[in-house]
Amino acid sequence: MGEIEHTSWTSIGLDERLEDVAEKVFAIIACDGLWKSFTNVEAVTYASEQLEVAKKMDIQQEPNETREIAELRIVAERLASEAVRRKCGDNVSVIVVKLELIDC
Numbered sequence: 001m002g003e004i005e006h007t008s009w010t011s012i013g014l015d016e017r018l019e020d021v022a023e024k025v026f027a028i029i030a031c032d033g034l035w036k037s038f039t040n041v042e043a044v045t046y047a048s049e050q051l052e053v054a055k056k057m058d059i060q061q062e063p064n065e066t067r068e069i070a071e072l073r074i075v076a077e078r079l080a081s082e083a084v085r086r087k088c089g090d091n092v093s094v095i096v097v098k099l100e101l102i103d104c
Helices: 018-024 040-056 067-085
Strands: 026-030 094-098
Touching: 026 040, 026 067, 040 067, 067 094
Parallel strands: none
Antiparallel strands: 026 094
16 A cells, blocks of 8 residues: 555564564555654554563454454554654555464
8 A cells, every 4th residue: 555666674684483473473554654754664663562461461443353452553653653744745444463383
């Protein structure tokens, strides 16, 4: 979303095993409003911290929303709110998606 040619990509370090990071693997999909306020590393760090906070919260789930999806929604909302608080000066849309390992 946004100006993809201006956004760099990050990946898991080669020295980390996928089994060790399986619980914290997620993708942040966002428009340029978020990336005007966060570097890639800042966004991932902030999202990781907020996910840990959300896991301990008493969350009001939406109808048909699992606990895990509610936690990811909270993280996306907080990322967007923080971008606005940092005065990004643009619209902000954020989706946080958990990635799961599967055996093939």
